[in-house]
Amino acid sequence: xxxxxxxxxxxxxxxxxxxxxxxxxxxxxxxxxxxxxxxxxxxxxxxxxxxxxxxxxxxxxxxxxxxxxxxxxxxxxxxxxxxxxxxxxxxxxxxxxxxxxxxxxxxxxxxxxxxxxxxxxxxxxxxxxxxxxxxxxxxxxxxxxxxxxxxxxxxxxxxxxxxxxxxxxxxxxxxxxxxxxxxxxxxxxxxxxxxxxxxxxxxxxxxxxxxxxxxxxxxxxxxxxxxxxxxxxxxxxxxxxxxxxxxxxxxxxxxxxxxxxxxxxxxxxxxxxxxxxxxxxxxxxxxxxxxxxxxxxxxxxx
Numbered sequence: 001x002x003x004x005x006x007x008x009x010x011x012x013x014x015x016x017x018x019x020x021x022x023x024x025x026x027x028x029x030x031x032x033x034x035x036x037x038x039x040x041x042x043x044x045x046x047x048x049x050x051x052x053x054x055x056x057x058x059x060x061x062x063x064x065x066x067x068x069x070x071x072x073x074x075x076x077x078x079x080x081x082x083x084x085x086x087x088x089x090x091x092x093x094x095x096x097x098x099x100x101x102x103x104x105x106x107x108x109x110x111x112x113x114x115x116x117x118x119x120x121x122x123x124x125x126x127x128x129x130x131x132x133x134x135x136x137x138x139x140x141x142x143x144x145x146x147x148x149x150x151x152x153x154x155x156x157x158x159x160x161x162x163x164x165x166x167x168x169x170x171x172x173x174x175x176x177x178x179x180x181x182x183x184x185x186x187x188x189x190x191x192x193x194x195x196x197x198x199x200x201x202x203x204x205x206x207x208x209x210x211x212x213x214x215x216x217x218x219x220x221x222x223x224x225x226x227x228x229x230x231x232x233x234x235x236x237x238x239x240x241x242x243x244x245x246x247x248x249x250x251x252x253x254x255x256x257x258x259x260x261x262x263x264x265x266x267x268x269x270x271x272x273x274x275x276x277x278x279x280x281x282x283x284x285x286x287x288x289x290x291x292x293x294x295x296x297x298x299x300x301x302x
Contacts (some may be wrong), residue, residue: 005199005209007036008192009061009080009113010141010176016041016063020182020261023148027180029194030055035200036209038079042160049154059206061087063115073122075096077101079135081210082110094123095130111135111214113174117160124155125163136212137161139173139292140222142194144187146178157258158292159284165278165295166255170292172213173222173280195222200229210223216294222287224248233298236281237269240291247286254279254295272298 007087013025020028022039030036030052033042038061041047045062058082066075066088075097086108102112113136128137129199138159140148149274150156155163175195185191199218201208212218219226226237239244240248250268252261255277261270272279278295 002200002202003204005057005201006196007034007056007199008040008177008196009038009136009174009213010040010058010063010078010115010138010178010181011038011192012041012063012178012180012190013039013046015039015046015138016045016204018180022046023050023052025179025182025192026052026055026058027223032193034196035204038078038080043085043088046263055100057206057209059209061110062086064088064105065241066096066097066101067090068094069162072120074120075101075122076115076119077105077114078113079105079108079110080113080134080136080213080230081206084108086110094127098123098127098131098134100208102131104132111210113138114171115176116141116143116146116157117176118142118150118154118157119145121154124243125160125167127300128164129167134171136174137171138176138221140195140290141178141193142176142222143178143180144192149216159205162253162255162257163281170216170295170297172216172218173220173292174213174223175292178224185195197221198226215244219291219293220292221289222292223287224283224285226283226291229292229293231296233272233296234297235269236279236293238267238281238283240266240268240283240295242266243285243287249284250280251282251284253282272296274298
């Protein structure tokens with residue numbers, strides 16, 4: 001029987017620019033109910049010197065951190081499930097640099113997650129849609145400097161995701177902490193516990209978790225929990241876990257962010273007609289947190 005496993009895939013320690021050692025970081029996530037964790041230090045594959053008893057499953061990872069040679073544009077891509085350290089490739093152009101690092105991650109046996117496109121306003125969907133082989137893109141990053149909500153003349157991270165999907169490029173949206181700060185908790189700190197993924201898998205193993213993410217068998221969240229999720233070419237239905245007195249609204253949307261339906265309550269559902277292109281759901285809580293399901297690509301020939 002398949003289960004749902006909660007994890008964070010973007011995490012830093014003192015092995016790069018985090019302020020806590022790997023064992024402390026792992027214990028934090030263990031104590032807060034995470035089933036798996038990726039330590040994604042910059043250009044470093046962090047391996048624990050000692051296993052944390054009762055700790056989460058450790059999925060090998062690295063934030064491959066590059067810059068465009070001709071400027072200061074940051075290109076950061078997580079390698080998840082890699083078997084070795086990946087050396088960053090610093091290209092002359094954005095697409096070339098993203099593609100080179102995605103290729104290097106795939107060569108190292110991992111899957112690639114394109115991180116925080118709006119960090120320093122580095123790139124958007126017009127670049128990502130030209131890249132092949134990436135499985136994931138951050139639709140939410142918990143760092144206060146990654147500009148998830150866009151700005152004047154800039155796309156939100158969610159709009160960037162939709163821009164890639166609208167171009168017909170399958171890629172799955174992830175939420176992550178990008179945690180660096182574990183002692184001082186404040187809105188301007190890079191704290192843990194702000195964004196995560198919940199993967200549907202047969203077992204809690206590295207192969208099952210990585211495969212589940214690569215195949216889009218997960219949802220992403222900043223605080224909304226789903227007790228059930230059915231996502232097929234015929235129908236998307238969700239069961240939302242009630243928290244306190246929160247109210248919930250779910251939007252089913254597709255290409256260019258077009259809304260197909262809007263539902264209130266704990267059991268939203270949408271019957272797919274077949275001409276939508278793709279459909280995904282975003283759950284909004286009155287608490288100010290969200291959850292995202294992965295896109296279902298459909299056609300009139302379904």
